[in-house]
Amino acid sequence: MNENHLLAEGFEAHRGHLRAVAYRMLGSLSEADDAVQEAWLRLSRSDTGAVENLGGWLTTVVGRVCLDMLRSRTARREEPLGVRLPDPVVSRASGPGPEDQALLADSVGLALLVVLETLAPAERLAFVLHDLFAVPFDEIAPIVDRTPAAARQLASRARRRVRGAAPVPDADLTRQREAVGAFLAAARDGDFEGLIAVLDPDVVLRADYGPAPARAPREMHGAAAVADQALTFSRLGGRDLHARPALVNGAVGVVSSREGRPYSVLAFTVADGRIVAIDILADPERLSGLDLADLD
Structure with missing residues (x-):
């Protein structure tokens, strides 16, 4: 088994997690897939010999890609006037299939995604990575070009807005x-x-x-x-x-x-x-x- 094959296997093992991160960051299924594909391209071009935690490395890469996409979206002001809902993940009433289960592993309702759309890109990244995926602020800080303390403040501001606007749904x-x-x-x-x-x-x-x-x-x-x-x-x-x-x-x-x-x-x-x-x-x-x- 050659090195490229091992790298591809390692990436595929993390694909579901990466897509879940990107979906929460972008609220778009197609853009989430684009971000994951870009992460693969960057991985395939990188020297990963010194990478000890491939999942953490890939999560950081996807975070950077999504942050760039959010900032570009904001700069272009491409969204139409009025309400634009994030892409819904629709599945059978009896339960989601395996792919949707992976995407919704940490259950994110549409109402929460609507609130995330109102956050500044850096706030959204800090909140999603830390509060939803437990990424330490020491790893978030370089992505947003802030200190760990400043990254913590970004997540804290986002958390207050989410708690005030996104209701916690009944689990039953x-x-x-x-x-x-x-x-x-x-x-x-x-x-x-x-x-x-x-x-x-x-x-x-x-x-x-x-x-x-x-x-x-x-x-x-x-x-x-x-x-x-x-x-x-x-x-x-x-x-x-x-x-x-x-x-x-x-x-x-x-x-x-x-x-x-x-x-x-x-x-x-x-x-x-x-x-x-x-x-x-x-x-x-x-x-x-x-x-x-x-x-x-």
């Missing part, structure tokens, strides 16, 4: 299904009070329709506003959709279609038995890039 899928089922039934039946009962008073709804003109408000807050929107949507054609249960980033969600074409992916965040966030991806172009065929 049965409890999640009960809340989501009650919401869908109330919307279908035109039951405003039933919707209010299952929605947290401070619930937030975010909808990403892509660059096309919005068909409805892209973001709204409060149980009454969200309940009104759910009832309006149901009256204006929501009943014509074919809805399939799914898991979205490991939490209970719904994939809907119309005339065989994907229409939306809904991700629900349930905390203490009530829905605290609803994230809707309805961008036709992005939906077409998701593998939604094998959910039944």
Whole structure:
């Protein structure tokens, strides 16, 4: 077995972890794959004879690549106006497959990824690497060109923002299904009070329709506003959709279609038995890039 083959085997052993890091850093499945591929290219061109911890070395490389991508994205201001949701990881309601399990090993809900999108690139890197993957600040500091103490401060600032904006979801899928089922039934039946009962008073709804003109408000807050929107949507054609249960980033969600074409992916965040966030991806172009065929 030659050295290149051993190097490739070592890299493949870490691929799942690297993709998970990159996904949390970038919120994009395709960009995460690009970052992992770039890490492989850098590995194949490097002298790794003195590398004692290949996994740590690769994590650092992926961190640098993702940081550069985030900074480039910010500089270009390429995101459209309004809400842009991170890519959802959609799997069967019975449970994710092996590849998705690896990607979601440290469960990261869509609502958390939305909050991570608001962080500065260096803050996001410090938080993701330290709080989600336990990378020491001594290893994070060189990536962001800061001292370990400054890297710790970056993570601390990010942590405060995450705690204030990203709710901790119920871990029990049965409890999640009960809340989501009650919401869908109330919307279908035109039951405003039933919707209010299952929605947290401070619930937030975010909808990403892509660059096309919005068909409805892209973001709204409060149980009454969200309940009104759910009832309006149901009256204006929501009943014509074919809805399939799914898991979205490991939490209970719904994939809907119309005339065989994907229409939306809904991700629900349930905390203490009530829905605290609803994230809707309805961008036709992005939906077409998701593998939604094998959910039944």
